[in-house]
Amino acid sequence: MEQCHATALKAAGMKATPKRLAILEMLEAEPGYASPEELWKRLKDRFDRLGLPTVYRNLEELSASGVLSKVIHPNRQLYYYFCSNREHHHHFVCLSCRKVEDIPACGIEALEQEVTRRNGGKVLSHILQLNGLCGGCADNGEIR
Amino acid sequence: MEQCHATALKAAGMKATPKRLAILEMLEAEPGYASPEELWKRLKDRFDRLGLPTVYRNLEELSASGVLSKVIHPNRQLYYYFCSNREHHHHFVCLSCRKVEDIPACGIEALEQEVTRRNGGKVLSHILQLNGLCGGCADNGEIR
DNA sequence: CTCTAAATAGAAATGATTTCGTTTTAGAAT
DNA sequence: ATTCTAAAACGAAATCATTTCTATTTAGAG
Numbered sequence: 001m002e003q004c005h006a007t008a009l010k011a012a013g014m015k016a017t018p019k020r021l022a023i024l025e026m027l028e029a030e031p032g033y034a035s036p037e038e039l040w041k042r043l044k045d046r047f048d049r050l051g052l053p054t055v056y057r058n059l060e061e062l063s064a065s066g067v068l069s070k071v072i073h074p075n076r077q078l079y080y081y082f083c084s085n086r087e088h089h090h091h092f093v094c095l096s097c098r099k100v101e102d103i104p105a106c107g108i109e110a111l112e113q114e115v116t117r118r119n120g121g122k123v124l125s126h127i128l129q130l131n132g133l134c135g136g137c138a139d140n141g142e143i144r
Numbered sequence: 145m146e147q148c149h150a151t152a153l154k155a156a157g158m159k160a161t162p163k164r165l166a167i168l169e170m171l172e173a174e175p176g177y178a179s180p181e182e183l184w185k186r187l188k189d190r191f192d193r194l195g196l197p198t199v200y201r202n203l204e205e206l207s208a209s210g211v212l213s214k215v216i217h218p219n220r221q222l223y224y225y226f227c228s229n230r231e232h233h234h235h236f237v238c239l240s241c242r243k244v245e246d247i248p249a250c251g252i253e254a255l256e257q258e259v260t261r262r263n264g265g266k267v268l269s270h271i272l273q274l275n276g277l278c279g280g281c282a283d284n285g286e287i288r
Numbered sequence: 289c290t291c292t293a294a295a296t297a298g299a300a301a302t303g304a305t306t307t308c309g310t311t312t313t314a315g316a317a318t
Numbered sequence: 319a320t321t322c323t324a325a326a327a328c329g330a331a332a333t334c335a336t337t338t339c340t341a342t343t344t345a346g347a348g
Contacts, residue, residue, distance in 0.1 A: 015314055015325065037304085051328050056305065072216060072273050077304070091273060096281035120279030129216050129235060129271040135264030137240030159294065159345055181335080195297050200336065221335070
C-alpha cells in the first residue's frame with residue numbers, strides 16, 4: 001500500500017515523505033472527497049507537528065502530478081479525491097455524501113441517463129467546460 | 145436593448161433597477177467574461193454611488209436566474225458571461241483572451257476535436273462534472 | 289401618490305488560501 | 319554509515335476576494 005504510494009511519488013518526481021504518504025493514505029481510505037482542513041485535523045494527531053499549509057501544498061502538488069483529483073465544488077472551496085483510475089474518465093460527485101463515482105466515457109446526455117440508471121440517484125447539474133487557447137491566442141501562447 | 149433586459153428581469157421576478165440594467169448592458173457589450181471588480185471599476189463612473197457588494201450581489205442573482213453564466217476558472221475567482229443562447233449548451237473559454245464560444249452539443253471527445261477544427265486554437269483541459277445526489281441520498285434529499 | 293418589499297451603500301468582517309524566512313529532512317553521493 | 323543539498327515542512331502572518339450587517343433608498347404595484 002504505502003509502498004505503492006512511494007513508488008507513485010517517485011514516478012512523479014516527488015520525495016516520499018511521511019506526511020505526504022499519510023495524506024495519500026488517508027485520502028485513499030476516504031470514500032469520497034475531503035477538504036485540506038478536514039484532512040489536516042485528522043492527520044495532525046499522527047504527527048507532533050503538521051502545518052495546515054503543508055497539507056494545502058501537498059494536495060496541490062499531488063493534484064498537479066495527477067496522483068489526486070481536484071473536485072469542482074459549488075461552494076468554491078478546495079476538495080480532493082484519491083482516484084486510482086488512470087484511464088481517462090470523469091466523476092460523478094454526490095453533493096450530499098461526497099461519494100465520487102467514476103464515469104468511464106464522455107457523451108453527456110447519454111451519460112446522465114446511464115449514471116442514474118446504473119447508480120440510481122439524480123443528476124442535479126453538470127459542469128462541462130473546455131479550457132484552452134482560441135485560434136488567435138494559440139499562436140503567441142500567453143496566458144493573461 | 146435595455147427594454148429587452150428589463151423584460152428579462154421581470155420574467156425572472158427581479159426589479160429592473162438602473163444598476164442592474166447597467167451591469168447587464170456592460171456584460172453584454174463585453175466580448176468575453178469579466179470579474180465583479182472589473183465591472184465595478186468601469187461602472188462606478190456612471191453612478192455617483194455604486195458599491196462593489198452590489199455588483200457581486202447582482203451578478204450572483206442574475207446568474208442564479210439564468211440571465212448570466214458563471215465561468216469556472218482555474219484561478220478560482222468569479223467570472224461572469226452574458227450568454228444569449230437559451231438552448232442547452234456549453235462553453236469554450238479562452239484562458240488567454242477570455243472569449244467565450246458556445247458549444248451546441250455534448251460528447252466530449254468529438255467535441256474537443258470539433259472545437260479545434262472549427263475555431264482553431266487548442267483545448268488544454270476540460271472540466272466535466274456531474275453534480276447531484278447518489279442513490280442513497282436522493283431519498284432523504286439533504287445537502288451536507 | 290403611497291406604501292412596502294426589494295435593492296443599495298459602505299464599512300467592516302470573514303476565512304479560506306498563500307506567502308515568507310527559517311529549520312528540518314529525504315535520499316543521492318561519497 | 320556519513321555527508322551534503324535540494325526539497326519539504328514549519329507556523330505565524332498576510333492576503334484579498336467575497337460576504338455580512340445595519341441603515342437608507344427606491345422600484346413599481348395598488
